[in-house]
Amino acid sequence: MTMTTMLAVLIPLLPLVAALAVLVGEPETQDQRARLGVWPLVASFALSSLLLVLVASQGAVTIRFYDPASIANLALPLGFHVDRLSAVMMVLISLVGTIIYRYSVTYMYQDPGYRRFLSLIGFTTLILLCMVSSANLVMLFLFWQLLSYVLALLAHNLNHAATLEGAFRTFTLLRLGDVAFFAGIVLAHSLYGTIEFQELLVRAAERPLTLTVLPGLDMSGPTAVTLLLFIGAMSKSAQVPLHLWLPRSLYAPTPVHALLHAGIINAGGFLMNRLAPLYGLSPTTLHVAFVVGTLTAILGASMMLTQNDIKKTLGFSTIGQMGYMIMECGLGAFALAVFHLIAHGLFKATVFLNCGNVIHKARQEPARPPASHPADEPVFSRLSWSTGFVTTLLLPLVILLVAHGALRIPLVHSHGTVIFLFFIWVTSSQAILTLTRLRGIASWKVSAAMLVTLLLVVFTYLFAAERFTAFLYPDRTDVDAYFQAAALPGPLFDILVGLMTLLIVLGWAFLYARSRGQAMPVPRWLEELHVQLYVWFMNRLYLDAVFAKAGRAVMRLASRLDRRSFGRTL
Incomplete structure (x- = not known):
């Protein structure tokens, strides 16, 4: 058995050790055992990181706990398949599980169900680790179901x-x-x-x-x-x-x-x-x-x-x-x-x-959250507004040139890739628009923050597009095939890009008018629609009520069918 195989089996078992450690023993020592239970989770995270390195360098590992030739289809096909995707997910799950478990040790210590709660955290981490390392659909579905319970x-x-x-x-x-x-x-x-x-x-x-x-x-x-x-x-x-x-x-x-x-x-x-x-x-x-x-x-x-x-x-x-x-x-x-x-x-x-x-x-101190104070009148800054306006409008050109030239992403042949790059524009524009609300700060500092935000978002997305894609999917032909399969119809693609561009430009125009104490002319029907939409979204589109009525209708239908079936048997 190789080290990679041993780690793939051991890592899901460590959260089980943490879960059982909390349940056994006397209630008087539960706090001490709960604090000790975090160490198996820490070990799980450390070993998951090591497994990621081994899988990235040596390749995926497959483990089967049954012999298909001898038991045919009569047994549940259990096994693990750990590739780069599984290893990355295992690192994330073990890290988040460790942090949440440690936080819960202090946060929930006075709760009557303290031991059961911490144990379930460990069991959930175990289930998630087994799910992402499953070797087949049935095993994945089994742990998928356990998550619901x-x-x-x-x-x-x-x-x-x-x-x-x-x-x-x-x-x-x-x-x-x-x-x-x-x-x-x-x-x-x-x-x-x-x-x-x-x-x-x-x-x-x-x-x-x-x-x-x-x-x-x-x-x-x-x-x-x-x-x-x-x-x-x-x-x-x-x-x-x-x-x-x-x-x-x-x-x-x-x-x-x-x-x-x-x-x-x-x-x-x-x-x-x-x-x-x-x-x-x-x-x-x-x-x-x-x-x-x-x-x-x-x-x-x-x-x-x-x-x-x-x-x-x-x-x-x-x-x-x-x-x-x-x-x-x-x-x-x-x-x-x-x-x-x-x-x-x-x-x-x-x-x-x-x-x-x-x-x-907030439950302990009635003064929290503090009462909101009236916001100061916005002060218009031509430098901040101009910096944000220019960067958000010039950004698509910069992205297209960098992606198509330096990174050689096939933009001409893939609408999906273009829309992915469009995410960079939308995300950075959203962040830059937020920065315009900063008050009491020099304009040049706000403009500098906009440029730093722009560079951070662009390079983060480009890293995700190039390096992370190459890590998870080393075969470039597969990646290109996925983008080709997801390509949108030409007219729909043009409409989406045009609408998003129009929304961003209108956002800057609205911001400019508001900063100068002016208001953009809005039709009366649009104002009324805004109010109606707010009510609808506040009530979550009334989907809860729709599902409740549908559920009652199904129950009435089932009850009616049961009565008819019962009457026939008599």
């Missing part, structure tokens, strides 16, 4: 009615996507005769199968399989309209949400990356993912802006960010989606843990 248990305070209802909603809504996920596994096995990732991807590329879904409607095998699996990814990663479980789960302790928003909710992006070659065979599924991700990003961000609760604001922020992640997968930028989920996971875990501190202080 753990999410319900981590609600923790089941004596609280709203918490209990949120846990039940989370568990039941996730089942909708899991049914489609399981159907996709069955269909994949029936078409290609395997559930092992490596064999499945090879056979799907070699067998261009076609299915007849309805009379006159044909669909390729990869499209049918990936669409079903994508529905599962939608539910776990809270994509509209399957996002309703996430706001309902916000009554759980903040360490739960740090782990949820930093690890569990990224499962959809990981699944699409694990099966990236299969998704690359289906432009239809990639286009669907792009539309769903874009819609989720827009609606999630809009609903976030209208919430007045700190945890709901962060929750809808995560929904929007997961929309970006799925949208990036839909553009064929799979490595960028992984880079995004890593950055978002570390950021959102930190934010939620600090959110717990804020809530704790």
Whole structure:
């Protein structure tokens, strides 16, 4: 057994040691054992980092705990497959799990369910590590299911009615996507005769199968399989309209949400990356993912802006960010989606843990949060405005020249790549627009901050595009094929680019008018629409009420069918 194999087996077991260490022993020594339980998680992170180095230098490792020839299909096919993607995810999960566990030792120490809660943190870390290192679809689906059960248990305070209802909603809504996920596994096995990732991807590329879904409607095998699996990814990663479980789960302790928003909710992006070659065979599924991700990003961000609760604001922020992640997968930028989920996971875990501190202080001190003071009148700075305006308008040209010339990214042949680079423009413009609100600071400092922000965003995105993509997907031909498969129709591409350009220019015009004490003329119907949209987004588009009515209708129909069936038996 090689060192890489030993590490792949040992790393998931260390969180189990931490979980069991908290449960055994007398309650009087629980605090001491809880503090000792963090060390297996620290060891898991250290060994995961070492495993990443070994996998990057020596190649992927596959471990099977069964003999397919002897037991055929009668046993659950268990095994690990650790490649660069799995190793990167294991480092992220073990790091976030260690931080959250250590934070919870102090944050939850007075809670009656202290031991159970810390133990579940360890078990969740174990499940996540096993999921990202699974060697086949069935094993991945098994741990995918266990995550749903753990999410319900981590609600923790089941004596609280709203918490209990949120846990039940989370568990039941996730089942909708899991049914489609399981159907996709069955269909994949029936078409290609395997559930092992490596064999499945090879056979799907070699067998261009076609299915007849309805009379006159044909669909390729990869499209049918990936669409079903994508529905599962939608539910776990809270994509509209399957996002309703996430706001309902916000009554759980903040360490739960740090782990949820930093690890569990990224499962959809990981699944699409694990099966990236299969998704690359289906432009239809990639286009669907792009539309769903874009819609989720827009609606999630809009609903976030209208919430007045700190945890709901962060929750809808995560929904929007997961929309970006799925949208990036839909553009064929799979490595960028992984880079995004890593950055978002570390950021959102930190934010939620600090959110717990804020809530704790607000409960202890009535003066927190402090009363807001009226903002000073904005002072117009021609230097700041001009710097931001010029940099955001000249940025597309700079990006195109650098990417097409120095990095040699094939922009002419890939709309997906152009839209990916467009993200740089949108992100940096958003950050620069925010900097214009700085008051009491010299204009030249604000302008310098804008330029530094511009350089930071550009080089970060270009690093993600070039280096991280080369690390996760060393074969450049595969990356080009993904972008080609995700290419959008020409007219749609032009409309998207034009609309985004218009929005950014109008944003600067609005900022200029507001800074000069002027107002842009807005039609009355647009003002009324603004109010209506605010109400709709504040009420989360009333989707909760729609799903509740649909649920009651289904229950009435089921009850009616039961009565008829019972009457016939009598």
